[in-house]
Amino acid sequence: MDSIEERIKKLKQEKNAVILAHYYQCPEIQQIADYVGDSYYLSKIAKETGQELIIFCGVRFMAESAKIRSPHKKVLLPVADAGCPMADMADINKIKALRKQYPDGAVVCYINTSVEVKALCDVCVTSSNAFDIIRKLPERTIIFLPDRNLSAYIADKCPEKEFIIYPGYCIVHNKILPEHIMELKIKHPNVPVVAHPECRKEVLAFANFVGSTGEMLSYAKSSDSSELIVVTEEGIRYALEQQNPRKIFHFPYPQIICANMKKTTIENVLWALEDETTEIHIDEALRISALNCLNAMHRLGN
Ligand code: 13P
Ligand code: SF4
Numbered sequence: 232m233d234s235i236e237e238r239i240k241k242l243k244q245e246k247n248a249v250i251l252a253h254y255y256q257c258p259e260i261q262q263i264a265d266y267v268g269d270s271y272y273l274s275k276i277a278k279e280t281g282q283e284l285i286i287f288c289g290v291r292f293m294a295e296s297a298k299i300r301s302p303h304k305k306v307l308l309p310v311a312d313a314g315c316p317m318a319d320m321a322d323i324n325k326i327k328a329l330r331k332q333y334p335d336g337a338v339v340c341y342i343n344t345s346v347e348v349k350a351l352c353d354v355c356v357t358s359s360n361a362f363d364i365i366r367k368l369p370e371r372t373i374i375f376l377p378d379r380n381l382s383a384y385i386a387d388k389c390p391e392k393e394f395i396i397y398p399g400y401c402i403v404h405n406k407i408l409p410e411h412i413m414e415l416k417i418k419h420p421n422v423p424v425v426a427h428p429e430c431r432k433e434v435l436a437f438a439n440f441v442g443s444t445g446e447m448l449s450y451a452k453s454s455d456s457s458e459l460i461v462v463t464e465e466g467i468r469y470a471l472e473q474q475n476p477r478k479i480f481h482f483p484y485p486q487i488i489c490a491n492m493k494k495t496t497i498e499n500v501l502w503a504l505e506d507e508t509t510e511i512h513i514d515e516a517l518r519i520s521a522l523n524c525l526n527a528m529h530r531l532g533n
Pocket of ligand 2: 290314315316317318343401402403404429464489490491492
């Protein structure tokens, strides 16, 4: 009997499928994936890949974003309830009310949002392009949702804009406190800190570099330091160690784990390929509205 990995490989070839995985996925998922990346990179690959069957190992908003831009492709999310609690914090009625309250503002949503929310927004961003895109917008008032931490971080870098900050947050990154970083800094005083912008402002204050998961990996690769303090979800450790076998990475304690990202197992990937039942379906009118918002990101982000 073939191993699960071999069965996945065979089925993938037979069905001409591609496996995409986020850096927070378990190592065994990252190992069998054709592409591993941050949200922006995966969104680009999903559109550009020639394969018509996409197995998206991540959370729902990522698979939805792939389907929005490639409606003719079959996009499977191996675990149907792998969601993002921060995405669920964006409330449609509150967004509509904010638009009314600030009619001259641009409504900017983080890619960590549902298709229904994207359909109401002007432009989408990820943590790797939020600053570049917002800077280019003609509007002075920016209604940013749902992540208050990313929003505050970008607002500091764009003093020419007025930010209306929505009160959402990542339940994983928001648990990291300044004292967790202090503890690491005391143990490793001269080691640089890299952090994800979904962390609290008081945590980002320790960072030598702030960026998306993909940008944190690029920083780690080019850094002269043989050790780094890494402030984000633990799953990134696999790619960090693969790419930098001689460097040492220190993570906060207690471990920072996104339970939703960890729902996908290697068996789920096999079953998704076998049964093709966990498909993302989006109403066509809704998809078209959300497409404008995602296309604006890819246009302005390039
Ligand atoms: P990245 O775009 O940095 O991969 O972030 C996605 C995410 O959900 C972080 O919590
Ligand atoms: Fe959502 Fe946070 Fe998990 Fe990223 S780490 S998927 S923002 S809950």
